[in-house]
Amino acid sequence: MTAKGVAISTTGPMLRRKSSSDDRAMRLFVLVIGVYLIVALAFPLYAMLSKSTLDSKGGFVGLENYLAYFNTPSLVYSIQNSLFIGFVTTSITVTIAFVLAYALTRSRMPGKAVFKTVAMIPILVPSLLPGIALIYLFGRQGLINELLFGHDIYGPIGIVIAEVFFTLPHALIIIITALSIADARLYEAATALRAGSARIFFTVTLPGVRYGLISAAFVVFTLSVTDFGAPKVIGGDFNVLATDIYKQVIGQQNFEMGAVVSVVLLIPAGLAFVVDRIVQKKQIALLSARAVPLEPSPDKKFDNLMLVYSIVVSIFIVGILGVCQFAALVKFYPYNLSLGLSNYQFDLMDGGGWASYFNSIEMASYTAVFGTILVFSGAYLVEKGQGLGPIRGTFQLLAMLPMAIPGLVLGLAYIFFFNSPSNPLNFLYHTMAILVISTITHFYTVSHLTATTALKQMDAQFESVAASLKQPFYRTFLRVTVPVCTPAILDISIYLFVNAMTTVSAVVFLYSPHTTLASVAVLNMDDAGDIAPAAAMGMMIFYTAAGVKILHYLLSRGVESRTQAWRVSVAK
Amino acid sequence: MKKILFRSRWGVVPALALGLSYTAFAATDLTVYTAVEAEDLKKYAARFNEDHPDIKINWVRDSTGIVTAKLLAEKENPRADVIWGLAATSLLLMKGEGMLQPYTPKGLDGLDSKFRDKSDPPTWTGMDAWVAAVCVNTVESEKHNLPMPSSWKDLTNPAYKGHVAMPNPNSSGTGFLDVSSWLQMFGEEGGWAFMDQLHQNIDHYTHSGSKPCKQAARGEVAIGVSFAFRGAKSKAAGAPLEIIIPSEGIGWDMEATAIVNGTKKLDAAKTLVDWSVTEKANKMYNEGYAVIGIQRLAKPVEHFPDNIPQAMIDNNFEWAAQNRKRILAEWQKRYDSKSEPKS
Numbered sequence: 001m002t003a004k005g006v007a008i009s010t011t012g013p014m015l016r017r018k019s020s021s022d023d024r025a026m027r028l029f030v031l032v033i034g035v036y037l038i039v040a041l042a043f044p045l046y047a048m049l050s051k052s053t054l055d056s057k058g059g060f061v062g063l064e065n066y067l068a069y070f071n072t073p074s075l076v077y078s079i080q081n082s083l084f085i086g087f088v089t090t091s092i093t094v095t096i097a098f099v100l101a102y103a104l105t106r107s108r109m110p111g112k113a114v115f116k117t118v119a120m121i122p123i124l125v126p127s128l129l130p131g132i133a134l135i136y137l138f139g140r141q142g143l144i145n146e147l148l149f150g151h152d153i154y155g156p157i158g159i160v161i162a163e164v165f166f167t168l169p170h171a172l173i174i175i176i177t178a179l180s181i182a183d184a185r186l187y188e189a190a191t192a193l194r195a196g197s198a199r200i201f202f203t204v205t206l207p208g209v210r211y212g213l214i215s216a217a218f219v220v221f222t223l224s225v226t227d228f229g230a231p232k233v234i235g236g237d238f239n240v241l242a243t244d245i246y247k248q249v250i251g252q253q254n255f256e257m258g259a260v261v262s263v264v265l266l267i268p269a270g271l272a273f274v275v276d277r278i279v280q281k282k283q284i285a286l287l288s289a290r291a292v293p294l295e296p297s298p299d300k301k302f303d304n305l306m307l308v309y310s311i312v313v314s315i316f317i318v319g320i321l322g323v324c325q326f327a328a329l330v331k332f333y334p335y336n337l338s339l340g341l342s343n344y345q346f347d348l349m350d351g352g353g354w355a356s357y358f359n360s361i362e363m364a365s366y367t368a369v370f371g372t373i374l375v376f377s378g379a380y381l382v383e384k385g386q387g388l389g390p391i392r393g394t395f396q397l398l399a400m401l402p403m404a405i406p407g408l409v410l411g412l413a414y415i416f417f418f419n420s421p422s423n424p425l426n427f428l429y430h431t432m433a434i435l436v437i438s439t440i441t442h443f444y445t446v447s448h449l450t451a452t453t454a455l456k457q458m459d460a461q462f463e464s465v466a467a468s469l470k471q472p473f474y475r476t477f478l479r480v481t482v483p484v485c486t487p488a489i490l491d492i493s494i495y496l497f498v499n500a501m502t503t504v505s506a507v508v509f510l511y512s513p514h515t516t517l518a519s520v521a522v523l524n525m526d527d528a529g530d531i532a533p534a535a536a537m538g539m540m541i542f543y544t545a546a547g548v549k550i551l552h553y554l555l556s557r558g559v560e561s562r563t564q565a566w567r568v569s570v571a572k
Numbered sequence: 573m574k575k576i577l578f579r580s581r582w583g584v585v586p587a588l589a590l591g592l593s594y595t596a597f598a599a600t601d602l603t604v605y606t607a608v609e610a611e612d613l614k615k616y617a618a619r620f621n622e623d624h625p626d627i628k629i630n631w632v633r634d635s636t637g638i639v640t641a642k643l644l645a646e647k648e649n650p651r652a653d654v655i656w657g658l659a660a661t662s663l664l665l666m667k668g669e670g671m672l673q674p675y676t677p678k679g680l681d682g683l684d685s686k687f688r689d690k691s692d693p694p695t696w697t698g699m700d701a702w703v704a705a706v707c708v709n710t711v712e713s714e715k716h717n718l719p720m721p722s723s724w725k726d727l728t729n730p731a732y733k734g735h736v737a738m739p740n741p742n743s744s745g746t747g748f749l750d751v752s753s754w755l756q757m758f759g760e761e762g763g764w765a766f767m768d769q770l771h772q773n774i775d776h777y778t779h780s781g782s783k784p785c786k787q788a789a790r791g792e793v794a795i796g797v798s799f800a801f802r803g804a805k806s807k808a809a810g811a812p813l814e815i816i817i818p819s820e821g822i823g824w825d826m827e828a829t830a831i832v833n834g835t836k837k838l839d840a841a842k843t844l845v846d847w848s849v850t851e852k853a854n855k856m857y858n859e860g861y862a863v864i865g866i867q868r869l870a871k872p873v874e875h876f877p878d879n880i881p882q883a884m885i886d887n888n889f890e891w892a893a894q895n896r897k898r899i900l901a902e903w904q905k906r907y908d909s910k911s912e913p914k915s
Contacts, residue, residue, distance in 0.1 A: 074908060140712075141791045154776065236776055253641040332810050334791060335711070348611040350633065421649065513603070513632045527779050528610065529786030 022473050026385050033378040034391060037398040039425070040441045044413035045405070051416045052259035065260045075244060075257075079264065082225050082241040085156065086268070089163040089224035090217050096164065097171035097216065098209075100313055103306035105179040106205075108298045115310040116176075120169045121317050124545035126502045126519045129538040130162035131233030132531060133323040141334045143323070154236030162230035165320055167223045168313075171216040178212020179205075183291040211279045218272040218279075225268050226406035229504050233526055241265045242505075245408050249415075249509065259416070262409040273404035321542065328536035343532040351524035352516025357540055360518035363435050364500035368493040371440040371447065376489055379451030380477060384463055403445035407505025414438050415509050430512035438506045443499045447492045454488030455481070486563050487556055494552045498545045600840040601628045605643060607636040607745060608657035608827065609782065609801070612860060616656075619856050620847055627840045635780045636662060636745025643832075647671055653835040654844050656699075659745040660826040661752070663696040664893035672696065673831040673838070677846045687826060687865040697849055698826040700861035703880055704750050705800035706816040707785040712794040723819040724754065727795070728769035736773045737784040738797035740908075742900050745825060746781025746799045751903060752892040753823025753885055764906070771907050789813055801860050804875035817877045821885040824863075 055061045069075055100119060104112050122130075138145045138153035151157055186208070190200045206213075228242035235243060241261055249258035329339045347353035378399065382392050402410070418429045428434045458481065466476035482489065504519045511520055518541050525534040608616065610633055617629045632652065634642070640662040643652060647669060655663065655672075666672050672695040680688060680697060687698030706727070708720060718735060721727055727736060739747035755763035775793055778784055784796030785803050789811035803815040829848045831841045847853055854866040862876045863884070872878060 135792070139792055250638065253645045332790075335812060336810055347614060350610040513630055527783070529778070529780065529783035531790070 026381060026473055030381045030385055030391060033374060034395050040437050041398060041401060044417035047416040048259050048262060048413035051256060052263050054256055056256060065256050069260045078239045078241050078244045081238055085159050085240060086221045086225040088160050089167060090221045093164045093167045093171050093220045094213060094217050096313065097168055097175050099309060101172055101175035101179050103310050105176060106296045107303045107306040108296055109303045109307040115314055118314040118317055119172050122165050123169050124498060125542045126504055126522055126538060127166045127227050127229030128233050128522050129324055130165040130320050131230045132535045132538060133320040134158050134161055134234050135531060136323050136327045154234060155238040158234030159231050162234055163224040163227060166227060166230060167220040170223060171220050174216040174219060175212050178209040182208050182294045184294040185292050187294060211282050215276055215279045218276045222269050222272040226265060228408060232523065242408055249412060258412055262412055265406055265409060269406050270404045324535040325539050327532050328539050333532060343536045346533060346537060349525050349530050349533050350528040351521030356516035356521040357518045359515055360501055363432060363517060364497045366436045367439045367500040368497040370436060371496040372489055372493040374440060375444060375447040375492055376451045379448050379455055380481060383452055383455040399448040400445055402441055407442050407503060410438060410442055411506035411509035432515050434510050435507050435515055438510055439500045439503060442506045443496055447495060450488055450492050454485045458484060483563050486559050490552060490556050494548065497548055501541050501545050599626050600837050601630055602653045602837060602840050602844060603630050603632060603651060604654045604656050605632045605639050605652040606657040607639050623847060624843055627843060635743050637743035650832050650834050652832045653837050654841045655830045655832060656848060657827045660696065660698060660828045660889050661893045661896060663828050663830050664889055665896060667695045671833050673833045675831050675842060675845060677849050679849050683849060683865040684867050696828045696830040698828045698865050699848060700827050700857040700865065701824045701863035702827060702861060703800050703824040703884060704822040705798060705803050706818060707788040707796040707798050707803040708814045708816055709788045709791050709794050709812055710814055711812045712791045716794060718794055721816060727773065732773045732795060734775045735794040737775055737778055737787050737793040739781040739784060740777040740779060741903055743779050744781040749823040749825045750797060751899060756888060757820055757885060800876055800880060804873060807875040815877055817879055817883045822883045824884045824887055
């Protein structure tokens with residue numbers, strides 16, 4: 001059907017560039033991947049929006065559900081609570097991340113690589129894990145609960161600490177990038193004008209990274225408002241939007257109200273997304289071609305201060321993980337502190353047992369393989385494809401959209417769309433495939449951006465030369481594009497793998513008895529009160545993700561030496 | 573293109589394979605919904621398979637309220653074949669909706685009369701009684717100078733403020749049997765008045781019925797309103813727990829079995845339900861529960877208080893099932909703000 005449609009549309013005026021069979025094949029692929037994004041993203045979201053205007057029998061009630069929502073005080077409080085968590089987390093995380101990024105880029109302290117690696121660790125664990133660690137640290141039987149001076153860790157305090165842990169690496173990456181594009185000439189000029197270091201900081205450094213800071217702030221805000229792992233574990237009776245969706249759907253099977261809360265949650269996430277896109281564009285414009293990279297000069301006092309600071313942040317991160325590993329090994333905290341592996345008997349607990357761990361690895365592998373193929377081919381067609389301008393534009397827009405959709409909302413939208421008896425794709429429901437599709441879609445945007453960035457670095461001449469040599473595009477693609485972009489392809493697959501291992505939000509609505517996942521098992525075990533096994537499973541996820549990450553590091557070094565030699569020769 | 577191939581691999585092929593194996597090898601997969609404690613599921617399936625190796629049980633487990641809601645939500649398109657180990661009040665609700673397949677299992681007569689559905693043919697059969705109990709952490713009580721409670725009313729003592737956890741009845745069957753027993757024992761008005769007072773002392777409501785006792789076992793709270801089975805298990809694991817049976821009497825519910833109306837595997841489902849009332853099955857239930865369907869077989873269970881059978885109230889299941897929705901709505905209106913996320 002689609003092939004026919006394309007064939008008709010290409011028989012345009014004679015003067016147009018003759019479209020080869022090559023072009024047609026390419027357009028077909030654009031359509032296939034475009035259809036994927038429409039089916040996996042646009043349709044489910046539409047299904048969710050329409051669900052929010054139906055009653056439980058399926059009759060149209062307009063905005064009645066929304067009225068009911070805003071007339072239920074306990075639900076509306078959650079909006080305030082979510083915003084509160086968002087603002088507090090954002091200010092704390094961005095501050096901590098900024099100082100750490102400053103230490104990593106502007107000081108000459110030793111051990112920068114180590115500190116940077118440690119700061120990235122939170123990406124490798126589900127957001128439930130810091131909550132569990134906080135219970136062991138600051139709960140009623142906490143190791144150091146005196147430090148809270150009688151305050152309760154269950155509630156906003158716990159949520160914010162857990163969210164800071166969870167969001168730190170995301171903010172750090174953005175701010176490091178912003179700080180590393182500084183132009184040394186500005187600093188030289190400021191010093192020549194005898195500006196003091198404080199003045200330089202406020203008039204040169206801060207304005208230079210302002211877009212990075214704004215961008216980081218919005219990313220952190222979105223993550224902390226839409227995350228539900230931390231509030232689920234450590235939130236106590238402090239309800240937030242993300243936990244409300246879960247509560248409405250899983251606890252009360254009130255899907256319509258779940259859809260309403262999802263729409264409410266889309267607003268802050270969508271706003272943050274728009275602002276972030278605008279700011280990102282300005283950030284790029286800041287970097288001028290003549291900029292001179294800034295080399296920090298040694299300053300013993302400052303370097304030591306930064307070193308101490310970085311150590312403190314690292315202790316916080318490693319400490320959280322250490323506590324979880326300790327919790328996993330202790331037989332019966334706090335009354336029997338002897339160590340053993342009894343908490344690893346997952347088969348005796350809720351959550352699906354060891355099978356869920358292996359399901360997670362399977363799911364993550366499929367996500368990495370199929371996701372990378374899909375994302376990279378999609379990005380290639382958008383970047384290098386000929387013709388079909390509007391379709392490629394729509395495609396680009398669809399590819400950016402998942403970033404603005406919280407995982408819980410996506411998962412819920414999938415229930416509405418795929419579990420509808422009238423949907424021919426209904427057979428996907430409760431399969432491994434739907435978990436893979438939802439995860440690829442959930443993490444599509446960042447992967448797509450990584451792919452397009454890599455592809456933009458490649459000269460368009462490759463395609464023209466190949467065309468003049470009458471080579472089909474797929475040959476160029478497989479023989480030239482893919483090898484040259486191998487590092488980016490590896491990055492994408494590892495990004496997808498790690499996120500598939502740790503994500504809870506979308507899949508929590510979609511797993512079935514045969515496809516339980518490790519991250520969801522952490523959630524379910526914690527729910528049943530089996531917190532030590534939950535910590536044990538969380539650490540299994542961490543070790544797996546870390547192992548794959550290390551493998552990736554070794555692999556990409558090997559690959560780079562073999563496929564990236566051209567970059568070095570160009571630079572020289 | 574790739575997507576289509578890969579969809580079919582997981583969507584259609586396993587479904588076909590299942591269908592084939594069903595007809596060709598007569599080995600049957602039964603989807604069994606349950607609220608039985610996770611740690612017992614493997615044992616239940618294994619014991620059943622000793623006698624019927626040709627039927628494979630695929631468990632779907634969650635808290636009572638969740639399984640109930642799930643079954644009700646799937647009413648039009650049921651995915652379960654058998655329910656094995658769900659509260660009788662929930663099954664009564666489904667019986668009212670016509671969701672259960674009436675069946676008289678072989679050996680039904682052996683069961684005590686309160687474990688049998690009065691309809692003929694019956695729609696459900698009882699397995700064991702799971703009874704409310706209060707788990708008190710002795711170490712924490714001493715630390716906070718808390719007196720040992722002996723009755724439900726004791727728990728409203730302001731001394732316990734912030735030291736009590738109990739399950740949310742919306743998601744937990746244990747939570748519901750507590751609430752329904754208080755309303756039956758103290759009367760509608762007295763019951764809510766009691767809960768209003770108790771609410772002042774509650775630190776938080778939990779999603780599952782076992783969590784309060786597990787939290788008490790860890791000392792995360794001093795007192796967990798939970799059920800006797802959980803308390804006994806945690807005590808056996810070395811927790812400093814005292815299991816209290818409140819003097820006013822305790823709510824209880826039956827774990828029961830039923831066939832889902834519309835199952836395509838009726839024969840296998842019948843085999844499982846037949847087995848679920850055998851003496852062998854009852855002895856298995858007795859490993860964790862003191863009160864079972866064939867009570868003459870029952871042996872005392874370690875760490876279980878021995879006054880349980882006398883303390884069990886004369887529970888009106890029909891009343892509880894009929895009023896379940898109203899009670900839960902009222903409860904939610906009054907107390908939900910202290911609920912854990914995921915009520």
